[in-house]
Amino acid sequence: MIPLVFHPIYSQLDLPERHRFPIQKYQGIYDRLRQEGIGSGQFIRPKPLHPGRINGALCPDYVSRFSSGTLDGAAVRRIGFPWSDQLVRRTLTAVAGTVLAGVLSLEKGRALHLTGGYHHGFYDHGAGFCIINDLYLSALNLLDKPGIGRLLIFDCDVHQGDGTARLATGNDRIFTVSIHGEKNFPFRKQVSDLDVPLPKGTRDDQYLACVEATLSAAVDRFRPDAVIYDAGVDIHIDDDLGHFDITSDGVLARDRLVFEHCDRAGLPVSAVIGGGYQRNIPALVDVHLNLFRAGLGAEFDGLQ
Template identity: 50%
Template sequence: MLMSIPFVYHASYSQLALPSTHRFPTTKYHNLYQHALKHHLLIEQCRHTPMPMTKEALFRVHCPQYVEQFINGTLDHKAQRRIGFPWSTALVTRTLHAVNGTRLCTDLALEHGIAIHLTGGYHHAHYNYGSGFCIFNDLVIAARLAIDSGKIDKVLIFDCDVHQGDGTATLTQGCPDIISCSIHCAQNFPSRKQQSDHDIDLDKGCTDKRYLEHIQQILPYLIRLHQPDLIIYDAGVDIHQHDDLGYFAISNQGILARDKQVISIAKMHNIPLAAVIGGGYSRNEAELTHRHSQLLIAANESW
């Protein structure tokens, strides 16, 4: 088993005090981190800890006024409610570290071929507002900074979260160097879909077989068509049949098979892969950890 997968994690990811009734599973990041170390899916020596993202870097993708208002805690109530979190300094700390964590993950992927971020996938964040637990779009920010650094020319954001990456779609329209692909449930949030470069709308109840056939067809096609220098992969597990916010019928085995497919296809084409764990919602913490751990198992088996 490969024991040297670089990964990104910061303690602030799970240090967000939320009401017990809140849908966002803030404990899952620390739980996954501990599980991965215990079961030797990751090793502590390969952990990389992000610094907070600078405002200047956020300005490359997001409205400066929106950035300032969020950081200073002056967003109006409606804007804060759309995000879905009560504002706090802990939320700002978590957000800035998490967004920079995905940027760090892309750097590590370019250096080592693969890297995993134990949060990320904030694909509902738009230019001047946040939505659906997403404040700043880490996927687009990481892609933009990687390209602007001069290291690479083109990035494919391959989003397999059950919800459409609507913020990613709007932020990358008119950006030929960032290709957005969203494979999602047609009947799920957001109700008003945006136009990605490639949208694959699947119906409620989608099964392992049908889902995996789409992955096997679309990813090699996108690589041939766009020839990206880096793939940023949103490995959301809210596709699971028992996810609280997902409408698909995908099993744990289906999640593992998907992650193996994506990693193997990237490796076969010699394209660096930066993976974020994306969405996953369940009151059962052990079950949720098990679902997210499929990505780590796949990385160890496939890379």
């Protein structure tokens, strides 16, 4: 059984009425999976990460200011969420979920997280709805495990994984790959180990060929022992923040391609859902569901 990591707190964040972040999507994905017959026993709840566990990897002053609500106004605006105790609890639980999914992927071969992908989180600041970089923290945690000498972070969110790239610079055991829109946030890009910027209007065929070639090159060049996959769906044609023209079938094909390639290479994969922005939550949930359709494979056969 492939573990699914979820906590109801993911959707429990009070935001201003017209805030663009679709916070309800996480509970929406959980509810759809349950409706489609996935048993409650397949879901595992993370416990919030203790801020002390982050301090070795990120700026202790930043983590402390975020946790205590003493970040300045500009730092909070850059993150994009109003500060609250709820935001701290949610953030620390969500980050713990990605770390947990990483550990579970080593045991089970694959694990899927119903949030995650905070790739705009830097050492001493957050940006673009990302506060604590879960991908980087999970990578560091996995590199402490026996048999994991090298880790690939494969980021297919439409926005460049700038925080991850910067954090992992100089760490030759973490290989960062980002396939993203060349003319999209963040406008000042960082340097990943492998960056693949794609133009506005990118369509399924071009995109899928690129994902296949890039993943193949990354695995061949770096020879990782495990993969963290950011399956952002803001590549979708209906997304409010992406500028690609990828269909739902294209999203499903991408996610299948990643899992199949990693299976052939014998690599455990922990996947996070990443970004996805549509005001129509059921439509957005439908697009995110492709990761579970691909990742659960035969377990998900009943779902159409």
